[in-house]
Amino acid sequence: MDLLTADFLAREQMVKKIEGIFRLFGFSPVETPIIEFVKTLSGETSDTGKHIFYISNAGENTDESLAMRFDHTVPLARLLAANPYEPKARTGIRLPWRRMVYGPVFRGEKPQNGRYRQFYQFDADIAGTDSMLADAEIVAMMHETMKALGVENFIIKINNRKILSGLAELVGITDRGQISKDDLTKEMMRILDKIDKIGMEKVLEELVAKPEHETHASPNLSKEASLKIKEFLSIDGDNIERLARCRKVFVGVKIAEEGINELAEILENLKAIGVLETAIQINFSIARGLDYYTGPVMETTLTDASEFGSVFSGGRYNNLVSRFTGQDLPAVGASIGVDRLFAALDHLKKLDKTKETVTEAMILRLSPNQDALYLKMATELRSAGISTEICLLDDTTFKNQFNFAISKNVDFIVIAGEDEIKKGVVQVKNLKTREQEEVKKEELKDWFSK
Amino acid sequence: MDLLTADFLAREQMVKKIEGIFRLFGFSPVETPIIEFVKTLSGETSDTGKHIFYISNAGENTDESLAMRFDHTVPLARLLAANPYEPKARTGIRLPWRRMVYGPVFRGEKPQNGRYRQFYQFDADIAGTDSMLADAEIVAMMHETMKALGVENFIIKINNRKILSGLAELVGITDRGQISKDDLTKEMMRILDKIDKIGMEKVLEELVAKPEHETHASPNLSKEASLKIKEFLSIDGDNIERLARCRKVFVGVKIAEEGINELAEILENLKAIGVLETAIQINFSIARGLDYYTGPVMETTLTDASEFGSVFSGGRYNNLVSRFTGQDLPAVGASIGVDRLFAALDHLKKLDKTKETVTEAMILRLSPNQDALYLKMATELRSAGISTEICLLDDTTFKNQFNFAISKNVDFIVIAGEDEIKKGVVQVKNLKTREQEEVKKEELKDWFSK
Numbered sequence: 097m098d099l100l101t102a103d104f105l106a107r108e109q110m111v112k113k114i115e116g117i118f119r120l121f122g123f124s125p126v127e128t129p130i131i132e133f134v135k136t137l138s139g140e141t142s143d144t145g146k147h148i149f150y151i152s153n154a155g156e157n158t159d160e161s162l163a164m165r166f167d168h169t170v171p172l173a174r175l176l177a178a179n180p181y182e183p184k185a186r187t188g189i190r191l192p193w194r195r196m197v198y199g200p201v202f203r204g205e206k207p208q209n210g211r212y213r214q215f216y217q218f219d220a221d222i223a224g225t226d227s228m229l230a231d232a233e234i235v236a237m238m239h240e241t242m243k244a245l246g247v248e249n250f251i252i253k254i255n256n257r258k259i260l261s262g263l264a265e266l267v268g269i270t271d272r273g274q275i276s277k278d279d280l281t282k283e284m285m286r287i288l289d290k291i292d293k294i295g296m297e298k299v300l301e302e303l304v305a306k307p308e309h310e311t312h313a314s315p316n317l318s319k320e321a322s323l324k325i326k327e328f329l330s331i332d333g334d335n336i337e338r339l340a341r342c343r344k345v346f347v348g349v350k351i352a353e354e355g356i357n358e359l360a361e362i363l364e365n366l367k368a369i370g371v372l373e374t375a376i377q378i379n380f381s382i383a384r385g386l387d388y389y390t391g392p393v394m395e396t397t398l399t400d401a402s403e404f405g406s407v408f409s410g411g412r413y414n415n416l417v418s419r420f421t422g423q424d425l426p427a428v429g430a431s432i433g434v435d436r437l438f439a440a441l442d443h444l445k446k447l448d449k450t451k452e453t454v455t456e457a458m459i460l461r462l463s464p465n466q467d468a469l470y471l472k473m474a475t476e477l478r479s480a481g482i483s484t485e486i487c488l489l490d491d492t493t494f495k496n497q498f499n500f501a502i503s504k505n506v507d508f509i510v511i512a513g514e515d516e517i518k519k520g521v522v523q524v525k526n527l528k529t530r531e532q533e534e535v536k537k538e539e540l541k542d543w544f545s546k
Numbered sequence: 547m548d549l550l551t552a553d554f555l556a557r558e559q560m561v562k563k564i565e566g567i568f569r570l571f572g573f574s575p576v577e578t579p580i581i582e583f584v585k586t587l588s589g590e591t592s593d594t595g596k597h598i599f600y601i602s603n604a605g606e607n608t609d610e611s612l613a614m615r616f617d618h619t620v621p622l623a624r625l626l627a628a629n630p631y632e633p634k635a636r637t638g639i640r641l642p643w644r645r646m647v648y649g650p651v652f653r654g655e656k657p658q659n660g661r662y663r664q665f666y667q668f669d670a671d672i673a674g675t676d677s678m679l680a681d682a683e684i685v686a687m688m689h690e691t692m693k694a695l696g697v698e699n700f701i702i703k704i705n706n707r708k709i710l711s712g713l714a715e716l717v718g719i720t721d722r723g724q725i726s727k728d729d730l731t732k733e734m735m736r737i738l739d740k741i742d743k744i745g746m747e748k749v750l751e752e753l754v755a756k757p758e759h760e761t762h763a764s765p766n767l768s769k770e771a772s773l774k775i776k777e778f779l780s781i782d783g784d785n786i787e788r789l790a791r792c793r794k795v796f797v798g799v800k801i802a803e804e805g806i807n808e809l810a811e812i813l814e815n816l817k818a819i820g821v822l823e824t825a826i827q828i829n830f831s832i833a834r835g836l837d838y839y840t841g842p843v844m845e846t847t848l849t850d851a852s853e854f855g856s857v858f859s860g861g862r863y864n865n866l867v868s869r870f871t872g873q874d875l876p877a878v879g880a881s882i883g884v885d886r887l888f889a890a891l892d893h894l895k896k897l898d899k900t901k902e903t904v905t906e907a908m909i910l911r912l913s914p915n916q917d918a919l920y921l922k923m924a925t926e927l928r929s930a931g932i933s934t935e936i937c938l939l940d941d942t943t944f945k946n947q948f949n950f951a952i953s954k955n956v957d958f959i960v961i962a963g964e965d966e967i968k969k970g971v972v973q974v975k976n977l978k979t980r981e982q983e984e985v986k987k988e989e990l991k992d993w994f995s996k
Contacts, residue, residue: 098625100639101574108575120928122905122935124551125558129664130580130650131599149581151614151654152602164601175548189550190953192938194905200580204601214579225938229917233936236921240928368918369925455572455644467679468818471686475819478570478690485572486683488642488675503640 097212097435101454106447107438111198113244114218114432121237123196123220128171130200134161136174147204149213164202168219168431169388169416172197176223177420191224191425198434212435221429223417228358231392231412231428232365238396238408238430239371245437246446249399253379256359256392257411259342260285260383262352263328266345267321275313283313285383291329292381299381300326329381335363338378358392388413394430404440408432451505456483457544458506460497462513469517473510476541502527510540547662547885551904556897557888561648563694564668564882571687573646573670578621580650584611586624597654599663614652618669618881619838619866622647626673627870641674641875648884662885671879673867678808681842681862681878682815688846688858688880689821695887696896699849703829706809706842707861709792710735710833712802713778716795717771725763733763735833741779742831749831750776779831785813788828808842838863844880854890858882901955906933907994908956910947912963919967923960926991952977960990 099107119125137148151162165171172195181188198218207213220237222230235252242250264281271277287302300322307314317325331341339360346352359378366376384393391412398407410430417425441447457477459470470486477484487497494513501509511523522540525532535543549557569575587598601612615621622645631638648668657663670687672680685702692700714731721727737752750772757764767775781791789810796802809828816826834843841862848857860880867875891897907927909920920936927934937947944963951959961973972990975982985993 097579098628099577100629101576101645104575104577119904119933120931122903122908122933124903124905125554126551127549127554129547131652131664150602152600175550178548179550186953190950194903194935195551202581214581222938225940227938227940229911229921229936230938232917232921233924236925365917365921369921453572453574453644454569455574458572461679467682467815471679471682471815471819474683475686481570483569483572485644486679488672488677488680490675490677500640503636 097214100452102449102452105451105454106442106449107434109448110245110438110441111218111434114241115196115198117237117241117244118196118218118220120240121194121220121233123194123237126175126195126197127199128165128168128175128197130164130202131162132165132171132174134163137163137165137170149202149204166203167201168197168199168217169221169413169429172219172221172223172427172429173416173420176417176425180421192230193223194220195223196220215436216434218432218434219429220431221427223425223427226414226426228361228392229365231358232362234410234428234430235362235366235376235394236369236371238394238410239366239375241408241432242375242396245441247398247441247444250375250396251377251399252375252394252396252408253377253382254359254362254392254394255378255380255382256355257285257383257389258355258358258391259346259352259380260288262346262349262355263325265349265351267317267324269315269317272316274311279313280315282387284315284317286385287315288325288329288381289383289385296326296329299329331380335373335376335378338380339363342378342380355391362392384409384411388416390414392428398440398444401440401443404436404443406433407437407440453504453506454483455485455504455506457485457508457510458497458501458504459484459486459510459512460494460501461487461489461492462494462497462511463517464492466512466517469512473512473522473540477510477544480541480545482544508544512537547664550902552899552902555901555904556892556899557884559898560695560888560891561668561884564691565646565648567687567691567694568646568668568670570690571644571670571683573644573687576625576645576647577649578615578618578625578647580614580652581612582615582621582624584613587613587615587620599652599654616653617651618647618649618667619671619863619879622669622671622673622877622879623866623870626867626875630871642680643673644670645673646670665886666884668882668884669879670881671877673875673877676862676864676876678811678842679815681808682812684860684878684880685812685816685826685844686819686821688844688860689816689825691858691882692825692846695891697848697891697894700825700846701827701849702825702844702846702858703827703832704809704812704842704844705828705830705832706805707735707833707839708805708808708841709796709802709830710738712796712799712805713775715799715801717767717774719765719767722766723760725761729763730765732837734765734767736835737765738775738779738831739833739835746776746779749779781830785823785826785828788830789813792828792830805841812842834859834861838866840864842878848890848894851890851893854886854893856883857887857890903935903954903956904933905935905954905956907935907958907960908947908951908954909934909936909960909962910944910951911937911939911942912944912947912961913967914942916962916967919962923962923972923990927960927994930991930995932994958994962987 149164179188181190200214201217202214238252269280287299291299303315303317304322305314307316328345331338339356342356389411393411395406396408412428414426415424459473461470474484474486489500509525516522520537521534523532524535599614629638631640650664651667652664688702719730737749741749753765753767754772755764757766778795781788789806792806839861843861845856846858862878864876865874909923911920924934924936939950959975966972970987971984973982974985
């Protein structure tokens with residue numbers, strides 16, 4: 097995807113708003129390279145359908161295979177593992193740590209409409225704490241971000257992986273042959289997560305379906321189990337009611353009770369800071385695709401552009417760094433699918449895509465031997481903070497240069513033909529209002545400063 | 547290369563200054579993808595020692611081989627070719643066009659100290675005009691950029707490929723067997739360009755050296771020819787004197803005379819806008835590595851950090867788009883080696899690398915049951931535009947949280963323990979001045995706003 101200027105500036109505005117909110121929440125920017133070692137990236141791609149782009153010539157060190165990052169979370173884990181805090185030297189990353197990152201990630205998929213092989217993600221994560229205050233901060237930041245973007249109607253759906261693990265326990269999922277309980281639970285979550293797309297009945301069908309072959313991680317639930325799931329998924333009411341009903345379903349299932357308590361704590365904190373209850377929805381089908389989530393998970397849909405899916409999603413993952421360090425490190429974060437959000441905001445007419453240039457003033461080059469003068473005027477305007485270009489068309493007729501300025505959508509043109517030069521003046525024309533004013537040459541800068 | 551926050555913020559400051567100047571000059575931002583088709587990139591890599599990073603799995607369309615861009619100039623040419631201006635529909639890119647682009651490029655080299663496989667380039671180009679005013683604008687922009695970055699001592703060296711072509715004519719370079727005059731001329735330029743590194747004598751030696759084998763494009767000049775080159779390279783004096791002396795060397799060599807006139811025009815324009823003459827140096831050995839330059843070429847060295855080489859270079863290239871469209875399109879531009887410039891400015895102590903966080907205020911979490919209160923305070927400070935984080939250390943002793951805030955180099959800490967909460971106040975401590983003030987809870991936001 098190429099971004100020409102109008103799109104670029106619209107996206108820049110959007111990204112600046114996001115960045116502003118993230119920084120207000122104390123997330124500090126970092127950057128990691130686009131290329132990582134394959135050994136760093138692999139191991140995190142099992143069920144997400146992500147295809148890594150491999151680099152085929154890594155210079156001479158071909159044994160150290162390289163590939164392109166497919167998200168910012170695995171590089172975050174590597175970064176944390178590579179920069180442990182050293183109290184004496186005061187080097188490394190001191191935890192807890194709030195970091196944000198913005199940049200392109202890559203997936204070797206066949207490109208489709210609205211689905212690119214390169215796309216931007218804007219992530220914010222808090223590493224090094226298991227306090228639910230961190231999770232509440234993430235949700236509050238998601239909320240503030242959507243507001244800053246001018247979106248009126250959105251819903252942040254929240255669930256907890258622990259409740260879904262409790263559900264697996266409740267319906268009696270256990271190891272089956274070569275397939276672990278964990279894998280079967282993940283497959284169950286993956287199916288539940290599709291409820292918005294395929295509906296309750298299809299979800300229940302898939303949950304009871306017989307595995308196609310022995311190694312297929314189909315949950316293969318009993319009819320009775322599927323009815324329990326139906327009951328669970330049918331819990332409704334406001335958020336407090338949902339949690340209360342959920343508690344009744346999971347009496348004695350410790351992991352689920354833990355998850356419910358966590359959600360209750362998050363809700364309480366959000367209430368304290370005035371996050372609109374209507375913007376937050378406890379939703380027990382949300383699982384998020386990624387393997388590594390271990391606690392609360394959340395996703396954001398735009399009510400008036402729900403076809404774009406979740407534009408801002410995240411969750412808690414407490415084990416990600418352990419692959420590098422052997423130690424658990426609790427973390428929670430969320431990620432904006434920037435290109436998807438951009439498309440959704442465009443659909444909602446929240447973007448300004450009218451600026452095809454940054455140029456505010458264009459100096460017409462009307463006299464062939466006055467380049468030095470035009471350059472001087474440009475220099476003056478620039479020193480007043482006005483983005484200025486000298487029209488460099490070969491055809492220097494007034495009409496042609498005027499039309500050029502119009503087509504570029506600049507704000508002002510500065511006219512200094514031979515007559516004006518003789519009189520020591522310039523004509524400044526505001527192309528928006530069509531007003532024209534004669535300004536003394538030496539007062540040009542002041543005029544624009546004003 | 548990972549950029550942790552202190553480095554990231556220092557680079558961000560640098561890039562913002564560059565971007566500010568580029569925009570003042572009317573360069574509009576665009577973005578192209580990091581991945582291009584191999585067929586787009588190939589053909590421009592012959593003598594520059596650039597190795598392309600190929601992508602080994604491009605999804606299912608494996609016949610459309612993909613690779614990573616190695617600069618922003620080839621994608622610019624593709625972008626121009628793909629978006630011709632349609633006067634009736636008013637779509638496409640209307641020329642002349644000033645565009646800037648900032649982003650990473652990739653070369654499949656063995657990484658070395660200060661030489662990365664991923665590095666950032668910040669380019670500005672003017673396409674669609676052969677007016678020397680454009681070239682002067684580029685040089686003026688380079689000059690303003692260096693000033694904006696706080697660099698006092700720098701030299702922009704300027705030459706013209708046309709003069710070097712004239713030199714090849716003057717010393718009688720012609721086709722030799724399979725090797726074209728053009729290739730031999732380019733090789734001569736490549737050797738001349740090394741004069742700063744290896745000195746005059748070595749350059750002359752290389753120019754007269756016998757080719758190692760028949761297909762080796764060594765210029766193989768006569769002793770007499772090399773003396774002419776020595777005379778040419780020894781031209782000194784101020785810029786006006788250099789051009790005058792150069793004119794004498796090339797009497798009757800049309801291409802060189804053209805080049806000299808172009809440089810004279812650029813100098814005249816730069817003088818008009820007060821670009822310091824001491825910052826500009828006509829230097830006849832400058833050739834720039836890239837094949838595609840056809841006119842003026844320029845490079846910028848920092849006098850107090852010359853070991854970093856040129857940090858901002860460019861030139862005129864009038865044929866680049868023809869590979870895609872079959873038509874010539876004149877263009878001139880320049881490119882900043884961002885990582886190299888960053889290293890050089892760091893060496894010159896022009897960077898602020900002290901901010902390890904964006905957080906301005908840290909709220910200590912001193913009372914275990916007051917999360918809602920701390921969140922509320924954070925929300926208030928954020929609404930006043932203060933980047934705020936709640937300290938999320940597990941060990942919530944005052945001493946530990948205080949030291950944490952110190953180590954993160956935040957500006958303020960907000961203290962609300964049980965005593966303060968009872969009294970309805972908070973303590974705000976400025977960690978820079980060590981001053982502490984008691985503020986009424988309800989006046990916290992106002993205090994920070996002030």
